[in-house]
Amino acid sequence: MVCISNSQLCDYADNCGDRSDESTTKCSAYVGRCDFESVGICTDDWKQDEDDEFDWRVAQGATSTPTTGPMVDHTTLTGDGHYMYIETSSPQKPGWKARLSSFVIQGVSSDCSLRFFYHMQGDDIGELNVYLRHSYDAQPTRIWHEAGQKGDWWLRAEINLSQVNSPTKSDFEIVFEGIVGGWLGDVAVDDISMTPGCLRSPNQQLPGARSTVAPTAGPCGPGRYSCDSGRCYSQVQMCDFNFFCKDRSDELSCGTDCDFETDGACGWRNSSGVSALWTVRQAGGWGFPPVDHTTNQPSGSLIAFRPNSVDQKDKLKAHLQTLTYRHSAAICQFSLWYYMSADNVGTLSVWIKSEHGLEAKPRFSVSGRQGDYWINQLVDIGPMAEFSVVIEALHSGLSTSGAISLDDLQFINCEPKDIIPYCAANNALCSNRRQCVDKKNVCDGVAHCSDGSDELNCPSVVGDCSFDLADWSGRCRYQELLNSTADCPYQQAATVTEEQSGPVTDHSGNGQFIFNSDSAPDCTRPGDLASVQTPRMPPTPADRYCWIRFWYYMWDKEAAEGNADSMGSLSVYIDYQEGGSRGRHLLWRRIGNQGGGPARTGWQKAEQRLDGIPADYAIVFEAARGGGPRTVVAIDDVSFTPSCRQASPGENGTLVCSSPDELACNDSLSCYHSSWRCDGQFDCADGSDESGCPTRAPPIGEGDIGGQVGAIVGGVIGAIALVAALAAVGCLVYKRRLEVPWNRFGQERRSTIVDNPLYDLDTQDATSGGLSYELQIQDSA
Structure with missing residues (x-):
């Protein structure tokens, strides 16, 4: 007989050797338990934070980067088990944080402990922290911390939550925070559990948290909002620098012009991605300005940051940020007044943040003592799409004597009324020249420009496939992998039967898709x-901005009714070969039901950045059947951004292809594989991969003089006719270059040099709805 302590019960470790300490009966009273096996993140107990830089991922087997992260999970100790981890390769950057938070626990809980297992292997391991969060308006309290390489094994941690929460006795959430150290820095957690003394609070909303209650439909109807005048507006009209409401209520929560006198912070908010806080306060006091800037009075208000202590490094930085603005004008500027009078006050910076994180450099930065007076600074923003402004205060940590103070924040000329001359890097200009959109969203099947120009004249990129043609694998050059471990074919369909619980249409509504067949x-x-x-595909440099986009359908009636094992999984791998060795690494995975519903229309979009792949690679879609009889995993409309196959110009302006097996098209816009030369399909926009190809004339008899003469004459006539035909076709193509759309996704293609001007692959004149050459140069810069 083996004796164990009560703290080892139901912690997902077989401490007894016969699993009697992990029996369902004993463990039913334990809360917050999650092994990430059957229901992913255990959404009843755990959730991704919304204000961090990126999310935790569910993984199975090894992570996508060799020599970091676990090879097996902790629950099953096999490559088939699951765990949570932070993926620290591109596009993540050192210092980025991902947070996973629990349900709300009663502060009066006694004998409440948290147990979990963690894995920290890799040369660039960052940090793993555990916090108590009592309010979204205050700093969380760090209660556990590990950093650096710990080896290739799962380690156990246990925290007495009742003890660390005893000073306040207020309700709290547990927050797991992973911080990126570098490329080889994957940090993982598994088998989280709490003891029975941890009581679920009846109020599952901490102060300052975003409301999770579905809004009731107001007078304007669901999904719409009302101005004070009664005028109705939609969510897409919020945070666009256009005051649709006369009372400006459609912009007030976004983080707008603010003097901090009457409206608090005017929608500006502290980021939960850092622990320190900006605070609205009156002027005066030790280390603060004697007067504000707006009223020039001691009674005036401002916003400021000064650390209470210099002992904790994580409390020396504060972020004040807006919500996400949809777009801005070319002449958009941001104005602020700042006051920094102490010698060791630190650094004030203004950053632009997109969904990919902060830009590489701040738009403005100043350090140290600047004088005993208010100073104005104008920060250029320019034409942007889907961005927020972040004001960062980074204290020196040498003393607490000085504060960084701000007042009179203002956006100037940001409403995109005028024509935008160019967009920022990795953004594209819509044809109406009034909006910028992220290039990863161009030609993805969904219109992001208000005029729909991001989905017009889309170029065909090798790897794109809509699965609409009968010979989809041949046309798209896709290869089904049929072997001993993956021997089930994909089946093409426009719909599936009710018994299979699959989609009733393809993603576009009028084509076909493929799904894992049980035939x-x-x-x-x-x-x-x-x-x-x-x-x-060729290697992708780290700055290539290469993305794969696809649509998937995963919904099963039995899984929706509680049989979690009924639905299967869809995994996406990178298969690449480098230095004579071949590897496959997990890029993306979904398990169980994903959206959908009885209407069977729940197509979901997925996108993944592919920058920084050092060798030729292919993408593998792998669908695994679940335990139910109607399991269907469907895929549709796979596409790559053109930058995934763009070659680079050489020193003399000619094209340098990424692989020795590729040839450059005559127009120097793209490359194609040498095996596609003269294969009857146009892969170059100018058709040069199919020009000058040999013809196969029937053999001429040795003694047939007449036949030989006829062949010679016929050849001469044919050559003349061919030249004339090519000239005519060339004129026609030139005339129609802005009229004929490019057929994408492996469909029948015509020889044309049309492409989507938003990709900057053409030199169309601005009056034709595209970009001028000069604007392309500004965009690429």
Whole structure:
């Protein structure tokens, strides 16, 4: 008989050796338990934070980067088990944080402990922290911390929550925070559990948290809002620098012009991604300005940051930020007044943040003592899309004598009324020249420009596939992987039967898709795989901004009714070969039901950045059957951004292709694989991959003089006719270059040099709805 302590009960570790300490009966009273096996993140107990830089991921087996992260989970100690981890390779950057938070726990809980297992292997491991959060308006309290390389094994941690929460006795959440150290810095957690003394609070909303209650439909109807005048507006009209309401209520919560006198912080908010806070206060006091800037009075208000202590480094930085603005004008500027009078006050910076994180450099930065007076600074923003402004105070940590104070924040000329001459890096200009959109969203099947120009004249990129053609694998050059471990074919369809719980239409509504078929005899068992691979792609440098986009459908009636194992999984891998060795690494995965519903229209969009892949690669889609009889995993409309296959110009202006097996098109816009030369399909926009190809004339008899003469004459006539035809076609193509759309996704293609001007691959004149050459140069800069 083996004796164990009560703290080891139901912690997902087989401490007794016969799993009697992990029995369902004993563990039913334990809360917050999650092994990430059948229901992913355990959404009843755990959730991703919304204000961090990126999210935790569910993983199975090894992570996508070699030599970092676990090879197995802790629950099953096999490559088939699941765990949570932070992916620290591109586009993540050192210092970025991902947070996972719990349900709200009663502050009066006694004998309440948290147990979990963590894994920290890699040369660039950052940090793993655990916090108590009592309010979203205050700093969380760090109660546990580890940093650096810990080795390739799972380690156990236990925290007495009742003890660390005893000073306040107020309700709290547990927050796991992973911080990126570098490329080889994947940090993982698994098998989280709490003891029975941890009581779930009846109020599952901490102060300052965003409301999770669905809004009731107001007088304007669901999804719409009302101005004081009764005028109605939609969510897309918020945070666009256009005051649709006369009372400006459509912009007030976004983080707008603010003097801090009457409206608090005017929608500006502290970021939960850092622990220190900006505070609205009156002027005066030790280390603060004697008067504000707006009223020039001691009674005036301002916003300021000064640390209470210099002992904790994580409390020396504060972020004040807006909500996400949809777009801005070319002449948009941001004005602020700042006051920094102490010698060791630190650094004030203004950053622009997108969904990819902060820009590489701040738009404005100043350090140290600047004088005993208010100073104005204008910060250029320019034409941007989907961005927020972040004001960062980074204290020196040498003393607490000085504060960084701000007043009279203002956006100037930011409403995009005028024509935008160019967009920022990785953004594209819509044809109406009034909006910028992220280039990863161009030609993805969804209109992001108000005029729809981001979905017009889309170029065909190798790897794109809509699965609409009968010979989809041949046209798209996709390869089904049929072997001993993946021997189930994908089946093409426009709809599936009710019994299979699959989609009623494809993603576009009028085409076809592929799904994991059970038509083969050995493809009805749980875990049976269907795998398909894209054509091979060239390496992608870290700054290439290459993305894959696709749509998937995963919904099963039995899974929705509680049988979590009924639905299968969809995994996306990178398959690449480097230095004679071949590897496959997990890029993306979804398990169980994903949206959808009885209407069977729940197509979901997925996108993944592919920058920084050092060798030729292909993308593999692998669908695994679940345990239910109606499991369907469907895929549709796979596309790559053109930058995934763009070659680079050489010193003399000619094109340098990424692989020795590729040839440059005559127009120097793209490359194609040498095996596609003269294969009957146009892969170059100018058709040069199919020009000058040999013809195959029938053989001429040795003694047939007449036949030989006829062949010679016929050849001469044919050559003349061919030249004339090519000239005519060239004129026609030139005339129609802005009229004929490019057929994408492996459909029948015509020889044309049309492309989407938002990709900056053409030199169209601005009057034609595209970009001028000069504007392209500004965009690329």
